[in-house]
Amino acid sequence: MTQVAEETEREAGTEAVVKKFMFVNRKAPHGTIYALEGLEVVLISAAFDQDVSLAFLDDGVYQLLKGQETKSLEVKNFSPTYRALEGYDVEKLYVERESLEARGIREEQLLVPVQVVSAKEMAELMEQQDVIIGF
């Protein structure tokens, strides 16, 4: 939006609401549909010009693993979609350090650039949100 448009909007008192949305992913990518359908909500939310972030913890960290091969499961490999998030301006991806360590996963094994944070930092991030949707 141009500065003029922004000012006009403010004067008119119709400034768009921007809330902090965090999508919390706790489940493995396959085995249940939560990760896939969760990602579909994230993509839609990007169209609403909100402040969107994603958190990955527990088995949810497996969603971001490189080299997923789902052919023998005969299910869709949707992991490339995480790489496309940047194009939707969804760039805040937080991964809990404790969850990575418990599963022996290193940051360089992940598909996309992320911020690795401690459980305590994750709690602080959650504290700052307006809306938290967990899958």
Next chain:
Amino acid sequence: MKIGLLINEGPYNHQAADTAWHFARAALAKGHQIQRVFFYNDGVNNATKLTEPPQDDRHIVNRWSKLAQEHGTDLVVCVAAGLRRGLVEDNLAPGFRISGLGQLVEAGIESDRLVVFGD
């Protein structure tokens, strides 16, 4: 307070669908407003009129329909999640409507609280 609800689990299979309904009723009784109830994942199965539980059990689908009838509660079923599970206009119970995921994001924006029911 304006409250939005998200229900991610199917009826009878999971407590979430029951808890959400009890929560909605309690909130309304306290004078709060239910901005919308959004059904996603297996939660869409809360909206099928084909549901026929044994007579000595609660009727989860009819409970929602009654809530919509009495309070005008907006019950929205995700179109994509519904199609995946065979939930379409033809088998939709009274009081429900089918729409897109944008309605969930909108519930997050417009409500003071969005409460999620699921695992």
